Amino acid sequence: xxxxxxxxxxxxxxxxxxxxxxxxxxxxxxxxxxxxxxxxxxxxxxxxxxxxxxxxxxxxxxxxxxxxxxxxxxxxxxxxxxxxxxxxxxxxxxxxxxxxxxxxxxxxxxxxxxxxxxxxxxxxxxx
Amino acid sequence: xxxxxxxxxxxxxxxxxxxxxxxxxxxxxxxxxxxxxxxxxxxxxxxxxxxxxxxxxxxxxxxxxxxxxxxxxxxxxxxxxxxxxxxxxxxxxxxxxxxxxxxxxxxxxxxxxxxxxxxxxxxxxxxxxxxxxxxxxxxxxxxxxxxxxxxxxxxxxxxxxxxxxxxxxxxxxxxxxxxxxxxxxxxxxxxxxxxxxxxxxxxxxxxxxxxxxxxxxxxxxxxxxxxxxxxxxxxxxxxxxxxxxxxxxxxxxxxxxxxxxxxxxxxxxxxxxxxxxxxxxxxxxxxxxxxxxxxxxxxxxxxxxxxxxxxxxxxxxxxxxxxxxxxxxxxxxxxxxxxxxxxxxxxxxxxxxxxxxxxxxxxxxxxxxxxxxxxxxxxxxxxxxxxxxxxxxxxxxxxxxxxxxxxxxxxxxxxxxxxxxxxxxxxxxxxxxxxxxxxxxxxxxxxxxxxxxxxxxxxxxxxxxxxxxxxxxxxxxxxxxxxxxxxxxxxxxxxxxxxxxxxxxxxxxxxxxxxxxxxxxxxxxxxxxxxxxxxxxxxxxxxxxxxxxxxxxxxxxxxxxxxxxxxxxxxxxxxxxxxxxxx
Numbered sequence: 001x002x003x004x005x006x007x008x009x010x011x012x013x014x015x016x017x018x019x020x021x022x023x024x025x026x027x028x029x030x031x032x033x034x035x036x037x038x039x040x041x042x043x044x045x046x047x048x049x050x051x052x053x054x055x056x057x058x059x060x061x062x063x064x065x066x067x068x069x070x071x072x073x074x075x076x077x078x079x080x081x082x083x084x085x086x087x088x089x090x091x092x093x094x095x096x097x098x099x100x101x102x103x104x105x106x107x108x109x110x111x112x113x114x115x116x117x118x119x120x121x122x123x124x125x126x127x
Numbered sequence: 128x129x130x131x132x133x134x135x136x137x138x139x140x141x142x143x144x145x146x147x148x149x150x151x152x153x154x155x156x157x158x159x160x161x162x163x164x165x166x167x168x169x170x171x172x173x174x175x176x177x178x179x180x181x182x183x184x185x186x187x188x189x190x191x192x193x194x195x196x197x198x199x200x201x202x203x204x205x206x207x208x209x210x211x212x213x214x215x216x217x218x219x220x221x222x223x224x225x226x227x228x229x230x231x232x233x234x235x236x237x238x239x240x241x242x243x244x245x246x247x248x249x250x251x252x253x254x255x256x257x258x259x260x261x262x263x264x265x266x267x268x269x270x271x272x273x274x275x276x277x278x279x280x281x282x283x284x285x286x287x288x289x290x291x292x293x294x295x296x297x298x299x300x301x302x303x304x305x306x307x308x309x310x311x312x313x314x315x316x317x318x319x320x321x322x323x324x325x326x327x328x329x330x331x332x333x334x335x336x337x338x339x340x341x342x343x344x345x346x347x348x349x350x351x352x353x354x355x356x357x358x359x360x361x362x363x364x365x366x367x368x369x370x371x372x373x374x375x376x377x378x379x380x381x382x383x384x385x386x387x388x389x390x391x392x393x394x395x396x397x398x399x400x401x402x403x404x405x406x407x408x409x410x411x412x413x414x415x416x417x418x419x420x421x422x423x424x425x426x427x428x429x430x431x432x433x434x435x436x437x438x439x440x441x442x443x444x445x446x447x448x449x450x451x452x453x454x455x456x457x458x459x460x461x462x463x464x465x466x467x468x469x470x471x472x473x474x475x476x477x478x479x480x481x482x483x484x485x486x487x488x489x490x491x492x493x494x495x496x497x498x499x500x501x502x503x504x505x506x507x508x509x510x511x512x513x514x515x516x517x518x519x520x521x522x523x524x525x526x527x528x529x530x531x532x533x534x535x536x537x538x539x540x541x542x543x544x545x546x547x548x549x550x551x552x553x554x555x556x557x558x559x560x561x562x563x564x565x566x567x568x569x570x571x572x573x574x575x576x577x578x579x580x581x582x583x584x585x586x587x588x589x590x591x592x593x594x595x596x597x598x599x600x601x602x603x604x605x606x607x608x609x610x611x612x613x614x615x616x617x618x619x620x621x622x623x624x625x626x627x628x629x630x631x632x633x634x635x636x637x638x639x640x641x642x643x644x645x646x647x648x649x650x651x652x653x654x655x656x657x658x659x660x661x662x663x664x665x666x667x668x669x670x671x672x673x674x675x676x677x678x679x680x681x682x683x684x685x686x687x688x689x690x691x692x693x694x695x696x697x698x699x700x701x702x703x704x705x706x707x708x709x710x
Contacts, residue, residue: 002683004690054688057671125618125674 004051005122011048012063012118015041015070016111023108027101028094035081038104042074045111059121066114073107137238137245144232148225155221159187159214166207176201186211191218240308247307248319256281256302258327259547260320262311262343263334264291266518267359267380269298270540271331276300278548280328283320285311287334312342314350322350329355329547333539337365348372357543361430376546380539385434387538388486388512391531392418393442394560396567400574401556403583404656405541412583413575416531418510421483422447426469426498431488431514431535447477450489469498474505484510487529492520499527549587551630551637551654558639570629570640574656577625584659588669589652595669601676602649608679610653611643615678617668624664626657 018041025032049067052060077100084096092100163183167175178186182200189196190211203211232238251258258281261268268286272295275282284306286292295306309316311334321327330347332340337360344358356375360366369377390398395415402410423439425432428450439446447463467473469487479485485502487495495513502511513529515521516536524532545553559567574583592599601608610631616624631638631645632652638645647653655665668674676684685691 004685004687007690008687051687051689054691055686057673057686060686 008048008051009118009122011044011051012067012111012114015045015048016108016115018044019070019074019104019108019111023101023105025101027098030091030094030097033097033101038074038078038081041104041107042071042078045071045074045107048114059117062117063114066110066117070107070110070114073103073110077101077103077107137241140238140241141232144238145225145228148221148228152221152225155217156187156191159191159218160184162210163187163207163214166210167204168207169202169204175204178207187214187218190215191222193219193222243307244309244316244319247305250303250305251283251319251321251324254281254303254305254321254324255326258283258321258324260285260317260322260327260330262286262330262332262340263359264288264295264306265333265335266536267539267543268333270518270537271333271543272298272300272304274540274544275547276302276304278544280548285309285316285320287311312339312346314346317343317346317350322347322354327351327354329357331543331547332356332358333543334359337362341365341368344369344372344375348375357546359539378539378543378546379434380535381431381434383538383542384431384488384514384533384535385438387533388435388488389438389442390560391416391512391533392423392439392444392484394564394567396564396571397556397559400559400567400571404552404556404585405545406582411580412578413571418512418530419483420444422478422481424449424474424477424479424482424485426450426485426487426495427489427514428452429490431490435486435488447482449473449477469494469501471501471505474498474501479505479509482506482509484512486512486514488512488514490514490516492516492523496520496523496527499529549585549654551587551632551652552585554637555630555639555654558637573627577623577627578656578658579625581658583656584662585654585656586662587652587654588665590647590649597668597670597672597675598647599649600672601679602647606679608647608675609643610641610645610647612679613647613668613675614643614665616664617674617678618664620677620681624657624661626655626661626665628653629656630654 018037022033022037022041045067049064049071052064052067055061055064080096080103081092081100084092084100086092160180160183163186164178164180166178168177169175186199191214259275261272261275261282261284264272264284264286268284269291272282272284279302281302282304284292284295284304286306286308287310289308292306292308295304298304307316307319309319311317311320311332317330322330330343332343332347334340334343340358340360344356347354347356352374354374356372358369358375358377359380360369360377361379361381366377366379369375387398387401390401395418399410399412399415403412422445424447425435425439426449428436428448432448432450436446436448447465449465449467449469451466451468463477465473465477467476469489479502487498487502489495489498492515495515499511499513502509511529512531512533513524513527515524515532515534518534518536542553559570588594590598590602598608598613610628611623614624614626614628616622628641628645629639631641631647631654633648633650655661668678673684673686676682685694
């Protein structure tokens with residue numbers, strides 16, 4: 001067992017799980033989506049990217065790329081939320097909410113790709 | 128005269144051939160269009176309207192091609208209709224004449240040949256993969272093409288026989304193999320086949336004619352002095368000429384045959400290893416044929432018989448020769464000659480009863496098979512080696528149940544394939560042939576232990592950045608990799624993969640059978656023999672720096688910057704502790 005693999009696997013799979021937790025629910029209903037989960041997903045994703053820096057193997061490069069895609073989309077979703085949020089504590093409008101959740105769903109796809117690569121690489125190495 | 132390309136030639140043929148039909152079309156069109164524009168049309172407001180030139184051209188176009196939309200853009204007057212009838216007949220006839228000429232041209236055999244040449248040259252020119260030029264597509268040529276296709280190596284094929292090139296089109300090769308029916312000794316055809324192409328690896332001259340082969344080799348030498356040439360030759364005179372050219376390898380099918388025959392009789396373990404390497408049918412490693420020593424009978428003393436006699440005589444195998452035209456000059460005292468066809472009586476005269484073995488090697492398959500029948504009747508215990516000349520007779524030779532069937536075209540194709548794909552294999556076999564048999568037996572034992580009963584897979588790897596980036600980088604950063612370390616299995620750490628490195632080529636020298644502690648250097652070419660699934664795993668070790676570091680050191684190094692930093696820090700702290708403890 002390799003400690004680095006444990007740590008990296010933890011962060012990659014945690015990003016995927018948090019991302020799924022955020023995206024699930026009706027796409028337009030603000031009450032189904034928690035801004036804290038989205039923020040936490042971004043942080044965990046950034047940690048996963050940081051862990052992959054410096055890997056010279058091909059799979060490492062691919063994991064870094066998918067992490068960057070997910071990070072880019074999640075941050076975009078968060079920025080859209082900040083811009084769209086009306087003052088005075090009202091719920092975000094349904095059409096803005098749909099934008100935010102669909103961008104986060106894109107990030108979910110990138111995270112699924114990263115997890116598949118990670119699992120595949122580990123299974124192929126067979127050690 | 129300026130040199131012309133194939134495209135220029137094809138274009139010129141088309142233009143010259145189509146000149147008359149094109150002029151006919153032009154004339155009919157001009158007359159028709161001008162006439163149509165001049166004909167008075169329907170009367171509107173008391174004045175006859177006329178078709179303008181564009182409308183006349185439009186009308187003529189759809190009429191002459193028999194499309195016939197009707198009277199467009201306006202209804203015609205009677206004068207215009209009269210002219211239309213004329214336009215229709217002349218226009219349609221001119222069109223048919225032009226199209227007929229074109230079809231006639233396309234069916235012209237010279238035009239087809241020029242077109243084939245042009246397409247072939249374009250296909251070769253656009254090909255970026257490495258390829259071999261193969262001149263002569265007979266028995267040996269087609270076997271060689273099949274072998275190249277199995278190794279995913281492309282070939283460009285030239286043959287003077289159009290039927291063979293047609294047959295090439297229906298073969299199921301794994302890679303494209305363009306072929307052209309042309310005389311390969313003409314330099315323009317060699318150029319079309321890509322003799323100057325940067326991806327051209329070698330030229331193989333395999334036609335049945337020694338003069339043609341020599342001519343091809345000489346032409347290729349002049350056109351591209353750096354190109355490797357493999358040339359078939361069966362005459363001493365041509366061989367002497369060819370040997371004077373550098374970069375030319377001469378392959379004599381009869382000599383190869385005799386050499387294999389000699390190995391089968393005197394060096395069974397080497398013959399067995401060689402047959403196993405080339406993947407001959409029904410050969411198991413470590414189970415050599417047991418050819419008896421004693422007196423042998425040779426039927427057929429032509430060019431091949433001469434080589435057989437020379438090889439066997441030089442190694443102390445007594446021979447009795449049966450041949451109708453044998454001459455006695457230059458033969459030793461222990462050689463018995465029987466001047467006859469190898470029939471019942473001749474075999475008895477040659478002493479088949481007390482012979483250890485018989486080599487039936489005439490150039491006629493029917494004679495060889497009938498001699499085998501007589502031999503089986505006279506002395507069933509004798510060891511029988513037979514020469515099969517034509518690939519078509521395979522089934523008959525299988526049914527004859529000789530102890531060994533040798534097919535010159537097949538042995539030649541295999542030898543050339545070895546020279547092209549993995550020259551180190553042939554070097555290894557030649558190296559083993561010069562040494563005592565125990566050394567070969569040691570190699571066989573080693574291979575049996577690693578590969579076992581699996582079919583062998585031979586491949587070579589060069590330690591250059593393109594093929595083994597991880598290894599070259601590791602060596603550049605002052606790392607040391609031994610052969611044994613490279614062949615470790617990353618999935619089960621100190622265990623070795625089931626493969627053996629048989630030879631290393633370094634700076635033009637070859638090191639045979641390196642041991643496990645052999646240190647590798649950048650630029651080495653390694654020849655591996657192993658189970659087929661080892662290749663991708665070894666490939667992963669050669670490409671992935673982490674896997675390589677793991678098999679060499681046994682330590683799974685950290686990959687990211689963060690863990691590399693943590694690792695370095697903990698090591699520093701450990702060494703600090705050790706220093707402090709020592710103090």
